[in-house]
Every structure is written in structure tokens, then in C-alpha cells.
Amino acid sequence: MCTAFHNASCLNCQARFGSILFKAEKCNLEEIEAAKVCSIYKKGQVVFQEGAYPFGIYCVNTGKIKLSHCGDDGREQIVRLAKPGDIIGYKALLSAERYTASAIAIDDASVCFIPKDLFMSVLQKDASLSFEMMRIIASELRKAEVKITHLSQKPVRERLAETLLFIKETYGVESDGFTLNVRLSREEIANLVGTATESAIRLLSEFKKDGLIELQGKKIRLLNTDEITRTANLQD
């Protein structure tokens, strides 16, 4: 399955900057360090599964994770992309319910696990951490609501352009300044946009024909970000 080991210190963690956990008071952070377990997941492996009960939260150390709902008909809807420093699995934990989404590694990833009891107790006593958590969740909620609006009002073409920009914003680009720094299948892109795989493919080809992007296998190069933004028709 996956290799698990204790990480000596969060201070060595690649993702220590930008991680919410570093908003915690020092003593609490040390407590977390002592208890957390770091695991390696290979591309495609499941970190946690929709329907299961949570035993703690996860903090992405390296790699990329997708969080996706499984629709009734089995089609997946990607609701979030997590990068190093992000925590995942907090919603289920906070509401003490089952996971409503699965977390799957897009790349090989290393993810820290923090046991439920510990995290909850730290959260209860560490106002700074819980305040920061709140801000993060609130910001996710904002994004989700915008997405709801766009899903019901914007055509697929605009949403795809928007998604490309979102991917760039999340995972960045390679050293050339153009190539998206993640390899997603066409199906995954479609599930991110909320459309059929064929539609996503077709529109990507159009974008390519229009000189907005360049395609080379799973590599996507955003050649003309301005024009993509215009295509996305964003005004908020």
C-alpha cells in the first residue's frame, strides 16, 4: 500500500510555510509533530474514501491531491485540488460525519496524518489555529458558491477557460512559464469543469486552434493568458 513513518519534525516539512498548522501556538505544534504520521501515496492511490468515517485530518506534504464527489451515476465531480501545505478531510472531521468526498493522489504524494482526538483538542484550545481554519473554510465556501453560480449560468467554453486559469493558479507552471505544472487526464479536466469528457476534449482542441493553448499529450501550455481570461468572461 503505502509507506508510513514518523516525521521527526514539521520544521523539516517541505510544506511548512503556507501551511495552516503553523498558525498554531508553538507548544501545540510540537504536540502535533509528535503524533503525526507521514505516508507516501503513489499516483492514483486513495488517501480517504467517500463514505468512510474520518479518524483524523491530513496535511499534504508533497504532491497533488484531488478531492472528488462521486455522483449517483458514478461520474466523479472534482470539488477541490490540494497542494502542499493544504489540509484535507477537515469537513467530515468537524461535523463528525462520513467523508462526502474521496481524496486521491494525482501525483506521487506524501501526506501527514494527524489523529482526530489530538487535532480536535488542539483546535479547542488554540484560538489562533481555529481562527485560521475558519478563514480557510470560509474562503473555500466562497469559491464553492461562485462555482455554483458559474455552473448554472456560464457555458462550458467559459468554464473550461476558467478551469485552466484555476489550475494554473493552484499548481503553477513549469520553468518555461507556460506549461501547467500538473498532468491531468481529459476526464479529470472534464470532471473539474463539470462537463462530458468529449466536450472538454473538443473545446481544448478549439482553444488550441485559436492559439490560446498548446497541447502535447497531457501537457497543456497556456500561451495567451489574457485571451483565456477573456474567454472565461470573468467579471467578479
Added chain:
Amino acid sequence: MCTAFHNASCLNCQARFGSILFKAEKCNLEEIEAAKVCSIYKKGQVVFQEGAYPFGIYCVNTGKIKLSHCGDDGREQIVRLAKPGDIIGYKALLSAERYTASAIAIDDASVCFIPKDLFMSVLQKDASLSFEMMRIIASELRKAEVKITHLSQKPVRERLAETLLFIKETYGVESDGFTLNVRLSREEIANLVGTATESAIRLLSEFKKDGLIELQGKKIRLLNTDEITRTANLQD
């Protein structure tokens, strides 16, 4: 505009049970009580407007409030329905950004305003309150993600059925046990479902023909909840 006055005590507030504020420690609650201002909004009046900066949060005392995004083309998308005891406007406040949604009274409503500085300072020191806040926001986020999935995967018919059940769950029914306890225009229902007004009207007529509901002006009676649930095709 609207009548504003200091409410002597939250303890007299109709919405005191079920309100998150009562998770706050007593001394903090008293502080809030002293500072909050209660206002009356008539049906259709705006509590806060998308794009404006927040000066505090609002707690619904009586009445019903809709929270809606305005899409780029001007069409609104209702992202939330608030009832007595609910707090609104917290996302913008927490992230210190502009409102991304407007809050508008569906009914005549009385809403308490709690100034930003006070609320934030209480939040910082009251772990119990901020923990509860977190849970509420996390739960909203869950709902939003499910909605995203359904928007991209379910047909309008199912989503309308789902919305009717959601309205019932949120505002309940009148004493007859069937009539939804809120008057929404067809357009508002459509904006909740995420579809065109005409489509919502058409499907409501179908539901009526199929004996699922009864229509009488803006009154909607859910005659056969089981069958509506089946129509919504929920399995999660």
C-alpha cells in the same frame, strides 16, 4: 429605510435557541448583547449588497433572508436561504473582503447587527464560539459541494424536486403539514435550482399534473413527499 433599535437582551430574542451565538461564553455573549443593533427589513429590502465591504455580521431574528450571487449577465443565483437563528455575512467578514453575495429579505424580517471589531475579538478569544462557527461553515461547504455535483450531473427535473425538499427542510410547512412556509416567486425558485424561470414553471406544472404537488398562486403544497424524493433521485 428600516427601523433600528437596541435589543435589550439576546435572552429575549426569538431566535436565541438554535443560534450559534449561544455557544459563546456568557461574558462574551453579554458583550455582544450590549453592542448589537436590531433592524427591521421589509420584504425585498437589502440587508447587505454584493461588492460592499462588511462592517459586521448579521443574525436573523425573525423572517427569511435569501443570499444570492449576481451572475455576470445579471441573473441571480440563490446560494443560501437563511432562517431565524442563522448568521449571515460571515464569509466576507472572516476573509476581510467584499461581500460576494447580497442578502435580501424574502419576508419582513428583523435582523441583528454585530459590529466587526467586537465579533472578531470575541471570536479570537472564545474557542467554543469559533469552533462552532467552524462547524457551521464546514457544513455549509459540504452542502455547496453536493450542490456543485448535482448541478453538473443531474437534470433540472431532479434538481427541482430536490429544491422543493430543501425548502421544506429549511422553512418547514404550515399547520396543514403540506404547504411550504414561504412564498417564493417562480423566478426565485428557478434561481435556487439554477435554471430558467420558464423551465421551473413548466416542471412545477408537471409535478402538479403527476400529483406530487398542488399549486395555488405562490403556495406550494408537497402532497407526496416520498414520490418527490424519488423524483429527486437522491442517494447520498
Added chain:
DNA sequence: ACATTAACTTGATCCTCATCATTGTGCCGG
């Protein structure tokens, strides 16, 4: 290297649903 499967691509078709247009109904002020 080859076989086998998975992922991608393109084309054709169908259907849901948005849009436009028109008529009908309730509601309020004059």
C-alpha cells in the same frame, strides 16, 4: 518488442433545456 488495454480524438445524432414570443391571471392604485 509486442500485445493489450486505456486514454484520447473526431464525427454523427439526439435530447434537454434556454430563449423568444404570446397569452392568461392576479394585483394594486387611481
Added chain:
DNA sequence: CCGGCACAATGATGAGGATCAAGTTAATGT
């Protein structure tokens, strides 16, 4: 009481996009 207006209902039409089908390329294992 009646015009005026907003909202509701219904019909006609077309476009966007899902689905099905078939062919192509890339990836994977043996």
C-alpha cells in the same frame, strides 16, 4: 371598476452539449 403592470403559464424554436459509435494514439505489462 377598470386600466396598467408584474408575474405566471404555455407554445414554438433552436442551440448547446450529452451520448453513442468508431477510429487513433499513447501507455502499460509480459
